[in-house]
Amino acid sequence: MRVKGSVATRKRRKKILTLAKGYVGSKHALFRVANEQMLHSLSYAYRDRRNRKRDFRVLWIKRLNAMVRTYGINYSQFIFAMHKANLQINRKILASIAVENPQSFDLVMEVVKKHLKT
16 A cells, blocks of 8 residues: 655645745746745845845944044044044944934044044
């Protein structure tokens, strides 16, 4: 007597097709196409979870650069002076302070400008 795997096969295929819901064209309906698309989608998701961190750091640096240029210095000089002043505020927090509370950023800039020339 041979073993029939129809129940397991249907379950496995249904799982893939459920994950592929919302895909355009035959990618949500045909198992073989949906399976290939799911493999690509999962690899894209894995890659982009890492790229998201990179993208946000770039955004914070751009915001900081734009803000510190209004004070007459550039981003690299600002970060160098931050290290000399021993201010250990990360770029995420600095960018949010610059956008949401410019008065507080003025205080940070006062401390940084003291260490800029020395």
